[in-house]
Amino acid sequence: MVDDTPSAARGGDAQHSALSTQHFLDVQHLQKVYAGRRRETVAVADLHFAIGEDEFLSIVGPSGCGKTTMLRMVAGLLPPTAGRVLLRGRPVTEPPPEMVLVFQDYGRSLCHWRTVAGNVQFALESVRLAPAERAQRVRQALDVVGLAEFRDHYPWELSGGMQQRLQIARALAYQPRILLMDEPFGSLDALTRAELEDQLLDIWSSQPKTVLFVTHDIEEAVYLSDRVLILSARPSRVVEELRIDLPRPRDQIATRSLEQFVEYRNHVYTRIRNETAGAPAAPLVSTAAGG
Amino acid sequence: MRPTRLLGFVLVAVLLGVWEAAARTGLLDARFVPAPSSIAVAWVGFAASGQLVSDLLATLGSWAQGYAIAAMLGVALGVLMGLMPAVRAMLGTTVELLRPMPSVAIIPIAIVLFGLGDPMKRFVVAYAALWPVLVNTLYGVLAVDPLLHDTARTFRLGPLRSTLRVVLPAASPYIATGLRISTSIALILVITAELVASRNGLGYFVRASEQASRVPEVYAGVLTIAVLGYLLNALFVAVEARVLAWHRGLMRTEAA
Numbered sequence: 001m002v003d004d005t006p007s008a009a010r011g012g013d014a015q016h017s018a019l020s021t022q023h024f025l026d027v028q029h030l031q032k033v034y035a036g037r038r039r040e041t042v043a044v045a046d047l048h049f050a051i052g053e054d055e056f057l058s059i060v061g062p063s064g065c066g067k068t069t070m071l072r073m074v075a076g077l078l079p080p081t082a083g084r085v086l087l088r089g090r091p092v093t094e095p096p097p098e099m100v101l102v103f104q105d106y107g108r109s110l111c112h113w114r115t116v117a118g119n120v121q122f123a124l125e126s127v128r129l130a131p132a133e134r135a136q137r138v139r140q141a142l143d144v145v146g147l148a149e150f151r152d153h154y155p156w157e158l159s160g161g162m163q164q165r166l167q168i169a170r171a172l173a174y175q176p177r178i179l180l181m182d183e184p185f186g187s188l189d190a191l192t193r194a195e196l197e198d199q200l201l202d203i204w205s206s207q208p209k210t211v212l213f214v215t216h217d218i219e220e221a222v223y224l225s226d227r228v229l230i231l232s233a234r235p236s237r238v239v240e241e242l243r244i245d246l247p248r249p250r251d252q253i254a255t256r257s258l259e260q261f262v263e264y265r266n267h268v269y270t271r272i273r274n275e276t277a278g279a280p281a282a283p284l285v286s287t288a289a290g291g
Numbered sequence: 292m293r294p295t296r297l298l299g300f301v302l303v304a305v306l307l308g309v310w311e312a313a314a315r316t317g318l319l320d321a322r323f324v325p326a327p328s329s330i331a332v333a334w335v336g337f338a339a340s341g342q343l344v345s346d347l348l349a350t351l352g353s354w355a356q357g358y359a360i361a362a363m364l365g366v367a368l369g370v371l372m373g374l375m376p377a378v379r380a381m382l383g384t385t386v387e388l389l390r391p392m393p394s395v396a397i398i399p400i401a402i403v404l405f406g407l408g409d410p411m412k413r414f415v416v417a418y419a420a421l422w423p424v425l426v427n428t429l430y431g432v433l434a435v436d437p438l439l440h441d442t443a444r445t446f447r448l449g450p451l452r453s454t455l456r457v458v459l460p461a462a463s464p465y466i467a468t469g470l471r472i473s474t475s476i477a478l479i480l481v482i483t484a485e486l487v488a489s490r491n492g493l494g495y496f497v498r499a500s501e502q503a504s505r506v507p508e509v510y511a512g513v514l515t516i517a518v519l520g521y522l523l524n525a526l527f528v529a530v531e532a533r534v535l536a537w538h539r540g541l542m543r544t545e546a547a
Contacts, residue, residue, distance in 0.1 A: 077441050094444075101445045108438040113460045113537045125456055126447045156541045174446060 023050035024210060025074075025178065029083035032069050043069045045235030047083070054208040058221035060268060061231030062276045067214045068104075070236070071182050074212065075101040087178075098177035102184050106163040110155040116166055117142065117151040123174040141173035144203060161192035165199075172203065178210045186216065194252050197224060201250060218272065222264045223250060230268055232275050240271055325507045330514065333507035342496065343515070349491040350481055350519070353409055357416025358477045362470060364417070365424025369469075370454060372425075373432025373462075386425065394419030394476070395483050402488050412484045412492070419480040420473035424466070431465025432458055464538045467531050474527050478520050493519070 032044040043066040051057045061067055072078040074085050076095040085092040087099070095101075100123075103109040111119050120138045129137070142148045145165040155163050164184060171179060185193040201224060204211055215221050221228045222244055230240045244264060246255055255261055307327050313319045314326035321329070337343045372379040372386075397418050398411075405411035435458055443453035459466075485494025493516050500508035532539075 072441070075445060077444055095447055097447060099445070101441070103438055103442070105438060108436045109442045111439075111457070111460065112541045113463070122442075122456070123446050125452055126449065154537055154540060156537075156544045 024053040024055075024088065025051040025212070026086040026089075027051075027070075027074060027083075028086065030070065030073055030080050030085065031082040032066065032073060032078070033081045042235035044073070044080075045237050047231075047236065047238060049229055049238055049241065051210055051212060054210055056204060056211045056213065056224060056226045057229065058213040058215060058225040058227070059229045059231060060215055060218055060221045060272065061236060062233045062272055063216050065231050065234050065236040067216075067231065067236075068182055071101065071180055071212070071214055075099060075180050077101070096178075099180060100171040100174050100176040100178070101180040101182065102167055102171050104183040104186050106160070106167045106184075107155075109167060110163060110170075112155055114154075115151065116147055116153050116155065116158070119155060119166055120170050120173045123170045127174070137173045137175070141169040144172060145169040145199065159192075161188050161196065164188060164196065168196075168200070168203075172207075175207075176209065178212065181211065181213045183215050184213075185220070193220070198252065200224070201248075205249065218268045219256070219265055222246075222261060222268065223252075223255060228264075228268060230271050230275075239275060242268065322506065325510060329507045330510040333505070334511035334515070337496070337508060337511050337515075346491060346493050346496045347515070347519070349409070349495075350485065350493045353412035353416060353484075353492065354477050354481045354523075357413045357481065358420050358473065360413070360417040361420035361473060361477070362424055365421050365469065365473075366428050366459075366466060369425045369428025369466075370432055370458060370462075373429050373435075374454065374458065379429075386422075390422045390426065394422075394480055398484055398487055401484070407488050407490060409491075412481055412489060415484045416477045416480050420477040423472040423476060424469040427465045427469025427472070428462060431462030431469075434465065435461045464535055467535055471524075471527055471531065474523050475520060478516075478523060482516055 027047055027049050030044055030047040031042075034041045034043060047070055049057075059067060059070070069078065073080045074092070076085070076092045076099070079093075087096055111122055114122060117138055120141050121134070124134055124137060138151075139148070142151055145168055147162065147165055147169060150158065150162065155166060158166065168184070185196050188196065197220060200211075213221070213224060225244050228242045228244060229238050230242065231237065232239045242264065246258060246261060246264075310319075310324075311327050314321050314324060314329075325333075334343075368382065372382055394415070398415055401411045401415045401418075405414055439457050439461055440453070443457045448456060481492070482494040485492035486498050489495045493512055497509055497512035497516070500506075500512060
């Protein structure tokens with residue numbers, strides 16, 4: 001089956017090394033159970049994976065598979081029921097200073113009473129900086145995402161794509177080592193989405209950082225990432241780790257036309273379809289993880 | 292000035308004209324409903340004697356002080372209740388018991404506690420104006436998007452900073468509603484307190500004029516209070532339009 005493709009084998013190697021060495025960010029047997037009135041809801045069953053420093057890791061899975069819950073736990077915003085997150089070997093119990101979460105719903109996450117520049121400045125509220133450097137960081141972040149000329153506008157005066165750019169500028173001004181992104185381009189049109197994907201890759205290669213990117217868009221995950229984790233339907237587990245050996249810099253047309261790209265995409269797609277079709281998830285996990 | 296606003300003033304002028312004519316022709320008994328012209332004469336006398344200024348200042352002083360106390364206390368309690376479920380649970384019942392009571396009922400107690408005078412007026416105003424501010428602030432804080440709380444936490448804003456920088460501004464449209472309701476409630480209460488038990492202020496002027504059977508002065512005082520209420524509201528609306536311009540813009544784009 002799909003398990004025997006070369007890419008799957010490489011995924012197996014990645015998992016093996018994840019177990020043997022300490023990684024930059026370790027997600028260890030993370031579980032989230034919500035206690036209900038009558039019964040418990042298992043949002044996240046058992047997530048176990050690691051991210052290397054400066055790696056671009058995407059997580060794809062069927063919708064409603066607990067990706068947001070997982071990300072909030074990794075970000076230190078939500079305490080897990082079981083398991084833990086280690087950053088450089090230290091457990092994450094609150095939002096770590098070097099980590100920022102970018103939300104899907106930019107409209108709800110921006111401060112609509114602040115201007116564009118004011119929103120970027122928001123990231124620096126708790127950072128000790130000389131006024132000159134503060135202004136410099138705001139300017140730079142706005143330059144990178146191409147919003148410099150809109151600095152005195154209000155977020156609600158911008159298009160959706162520009163608002164999401166603003167949210168990314170805000171995250172960049174904070175200069176995080178780790179960027180967690182929760183379906184950041186999920187509600188944008190295809191052209192804007194492609195543009196922002198490339199902008200993100202530019203930023204990632206010019207200012208190296210670790211990116212954990214959650215998406216339901218398989219092609220997006222393959223296009224952007226060094227490695228893709230495939231999650232099962234709820235309660236979620238990692239079904240497979242897939243290393244993406246596509247040349248960088250990537251290009252919307254050239255990369256996506258590569259035969260390899262199409263193979264990766266089809267592989268992930270098949271995997272997720274099997275998951276949502278209600279195929280027994282657990283046994284598949286063990287065979288896949290075994291490589 | 293917009294034509295509709297102008298039309299409003301035209302109607303007021305027409306009504307005054309009709310009133311004047313009715314009083315002069317004897318259609319209205321001038322002993323009880325004096326003509327606007329004689330009310331105007333009384334008002335000029337009220338103003339020229341310097342009593343208008345001193346009564347206006349007395350009323351405005353009690354209004355402003357009581358209102359300021361209510362605004363600060365209401366916002367502070369509303370934020371605490373909104374952010375801390377324990378505080379909300381503790382104070383919720385008390386608030387729900389006290390709030391529905393017509394605030395004028397507190398006046399006798401205020402007189403017992405503070406006697407006749409400005410402290411009594413301040414207390415009554417502060418008490419009555421507190422509830423709209425508190426309740427609206429509470430709702431506003433509860434309505435703050437959880438994603439904004441997450442945003443504040445991911446950028447590591449502490450509790451104080453995130454209250455000042457996120458919660459208060461996000462809840463400000465609600466808080467403004469409470470403050471606007473309270474401007475007029477505060478005026479109602481300060482005038483009532485002055486009518487019932489006071490030795491200064493516009494309310495006192497109206498009552499004293501009434502007891503002395505100076506009917507035109509009664510009307511002059513009442514109209515002064517009406518204009519004061521109108522101006523205070525207009526001032527509030529103007530300030531709100533500036534401070535909450537972002538919110539109107541946001542609402543417009545969300546509606547579009």
